[in-house]
Amino acid sequence: MASSSSPLVFSVKRCAPEFVRPTNPTPREVKQLSDLDDQEGLRFQVPVIMFYPNNPLMKGKDPAKVIKEALGKALVYYYPFAGRLIEGDNRKLMVDCTGEGVLFIEADADTTLENLGDSIQPMCPCYEEILYDVPGSGEILGSPLILIQVTRLRCGGFIFALRLNHTMSDGPGLVQFLDAISEMAQGLSVPSLLPIWQRELLNARNPPRITRIHHEYEEVTNTRGTLMTMDENNLVHRSFFFGLKEIRALRNRLPASLGACSTFEVLIAYVWRCRTIAFAVDPDEVVRISCLINMRGKRGFDLPPGYYGNAFVYPASITKAGMLCKNPLEYAIRLLKKAKAEMSQEYVKSVADLMVIKGRPSFTQPGNYLISDLTRAGFGEIDFGWGKPVYGGIARALSNISFCMRFRNSKGEEGNVIPICLPPPVMERFEQELKRMTKEEEPVRLITSML
Numbered sequence: 001m002a003s004s005s006s007p008l009v010f011s012v013k014r015c016a017p018e019f020v021r022p023t024n025p026t027p028r029e030v031k032q033l034s035d036l037d038d039q040e041g042l043r044f045q046v047p048v049i050m051f052y053p054n055n056p057l058m059k060g061k062d063p064a065k066v067i068k069e070a071l072g073k074a075l076v077y078y079y080p081f082a083g084r085l086i087e088g089d090n091r092k093l094m095v096d097c098t099g100e101g102v103l104f105i106e107a108d109a110d111t112t113l114e115n116l117g118d119s120i121q122p123m124c125p126c127y128e129e130i131l132y133d134v135p136g137s138g139e140i141l142g143s144p145l146i147l148i149q150v151t152r153l154r155c156g157g158f159i160f161a162l163r164l165n166h167t168m169s170d171g172p173g174l175v176q177f178l179d180a181i182s183e184m185a186q187g188l189s190v191p192s193l194l195p196i197w198q199r200e201l202l203n204a205r206n207p208p209r210i211t212r213i214h215h216e217y218e219e220v221t222n223t224r225g226t227l228m229t230m231d232e233n234n235l236v237h238r239s240f241f242f243g244l245k246e247i248r249a250l251r252n253r254l255p256a257s258l259g260a261c262s263t264f265e266v267l268i269a270y271v272w273r274c275r276t277i278a279f280a281v282d283p284d285e286v287v288r289i290s291c292l293i294n295m296r297g298k299r300g301f302d303l304p305p306g307y308y309g310n311a312f313v314y315p316a317s318i319t320k321a322g323m324l325c326k327n328p329l330e331y332a333i334r335l336l337k338k339a340k341a342e343m344s345q346e347y348v349k350s351v352a353d354l355m356v357i358k359g360r361p362s363f364t365q366p367g368n369y370l371i372s373d374l375t376r377a378g379f380g381e382i383d384f385g386w387g388k389p390v391y392g393g394i395a396r397a398l399s400n401i402s403f404c405m406r407f408r409n410s411k412g413e414e415g416n417v418i419p420i421c422l423p424p425p426v427m428e429r430f431e432q433e434l435k436r437m438t439k440e441e442e443p444v445r446l447i448t449s450m451l
Contacts, residue, residue: 010111012129012151017137019101019144023072026079030086031095033167034199035352037310038093040362042166043140047131047395048174048379051120053113054156055386063158064106064150067384070184071102071148078177078195078308081168085141091360093167095145103137105149112155113390118410120391122403122419123237127395131161140165160384161395166310171394172296173308175378185384196306208353211346216290216316217354220366226282227367230399236427237396240434241407242267243415249438253329261333264373264404267416269332270437271402272369276324278422278430281367283322290314290363291336292372293343300345313351314363314370315339329437370401375416380406397421 052063075082083097109130119125130151137143145168151159164174180191220227250266272289281287294312295301303311317335324332355361363370379392393405397419407417422430 010109010115010126010129012107012109012126012132014105014107014132014149017103017105017132017134020068020071020075020104020148021099021101022075022079022082024076026076026082026099027097028099029097031080031097031197032199033093033095034202034309035204035355035360036202036313036348037167037199038091039355039360042310044166044398045138045163046166047127048162048164048393049120049124049127049130049395050160050379050382050389050392051113051116052157052160052384052386052389054153056156058386059156061385063152063160063384063386066185067148067150067160067181068104068106070181070384071104073184073189074177074180074191075102077180077191080197081145081177083145084143085145085165085167087141090356095168101144103134103144103147105132105134105147107132107149107151109151109153109159112153113157114155118241121241121407121409121417122239122394122405123396130159131163131395138163140167158386160382160389169308170294170310170312171372171374171377171379172294173310175382176306176308178382179378182382182384193306195308196304197309198304198307199309201303201307202309202311202348202352204352204356205349208356210350210354210357212342212350214315214351214354215288215318216314216363216368217358217361218364220286220364223366224282224285226280227285227287230421230423232399234423235399235421236424237419237421238427239417239419240271241409241413241415241417243409243413246438247415250329253437254333255330258330258333263416264375265333265336266329267404267418268371268373269329269336270434271371271418271420273324273329273332274430274433274437275369275420275422276321277433278426280429281321281325283320283325285321285367286318287321287324287367288316288318288364288369289336290316290368290370291339292370293340295348301348312372313343313348315343315347316364316368365400368400371404371418372402373404375404375406394419 080095082099082101083095086096145165147163149161292312292314317339394403399421402420404418
């Protein structure tokens with residue numbers, strides 16, 4: 001296991017930002033987002049970065065030009081991305097399909113992919129250079145819904161970086177759009193999977209009614225003052241790589257009676273436990289973890305192929321900090337499995353209804369940690385003609401949100417990478433606890449009540 005902290009520095013020369021519009025006329029209309037799309041917790045920009053090596057077969061072709069032309073063609077089908085968000089009654093978000101376009105930046109960097117090494121994983125130290133924050137472009141309302149920067153490298157490779165207004169799409173929905181761009185770049189005139197809007201499928205019922213318990217949206221006010229709170233201006237950003245060795249060490253701690261566990265379940269239970277220990281939370285404080293569960297392809301949800309909106313909920317597992325920290329890893333995994341088992345069609349409807357009844361609240365902040373499994377989202381499969389990226393995925397974590405993605409390090413080891421943000425002293429304790437748990441045998445302890 002290793003964390004990224006490279007002092008890598010390189011310069012980037014950028015052309016002036018421009019707008020890429022659909023190449024053909026598109027409908028001028030207003031389209032509502034779903035009641036899952038427009039919740040407060042999704043009103044932020046999510047960055048994605050993909051690193052592509054040189055391909056001798058593409059010699060003479062400019063990746064920025066190829067992608068820009070393909071983007072304009074794809075926007076004919078995904079024209080809402082070329083619009084702007086507006087807000088209606090009860091904070092309802094809608095897309096005004098103005099056709100103004102996606103913001104696009106063409107750039108060159110004085111480095112090679114080889115020089116970047118393991119810094120291509122999340123928390124890349126030159127993030128601001130390869131995904132430039134155009135002044136005034138990052139607002140949720142009235143701003144471009146997507147910003148793209150294509151940066152050519154000296155070696156012939158390039159970096160594709162994108163920033164998405166999260167209310168428009170989740171990971172799989174964005175990958176669907178990127179697939180359409182890649183198909184256009186390689187000669188198709190129509191995407192192989194046509195986009196479906198139909199955001200009303202995930203709207204609240206009439207009348208709305210909350211029928212399930214939603215710990216992920218609870219208001220937390222009465223605490224002992226030790227729940228995780230962070231100053232956004234004083235955080236350490238690092239990524240942690242978990243190879244076969246670390247995952248095997250964690251699995252060796254688990255009893256056979258626990259049954260089958262995914263690698264994601266093992267890793268996030270481990271990170272949640274270590275993170276809580278590092279914050280030194282009062283044992284009687286209630287802590288929670290919210291794992292995103294996507295409903296695409298799941299029985300009973302009937303989302304059509306081509307739906308590219310947000311199609312997930314994040315039920316929370318809760319427990320007292322003392323129980324989480326003192327019990328073995330098995331305890332946290334059982335909590336995660338219990339929350340996952342409660343996910344149902346009724347649960348999703350109850351979330352949409354809660355959004356309408358309570359004014360589209362954000363998720364619980366104090367003592368909550370959100371994490372999403374994007375190992376199978378498909379970012380690593382996007383091919384604009386140069387082949388697959390050596391890394392493709394989310395570019396960085398937020399203060400209380402992390403992602404789990406596939407990564408192959410410079411030694412050729414396959415594994416998972418999780419970016420995380422913590423205050424400096426907490427990060428130090430977190431790293432120590434991570435190392436301890438993957439090296440030492442933990443004595444078996446009795447698992448008691450799972451508050």
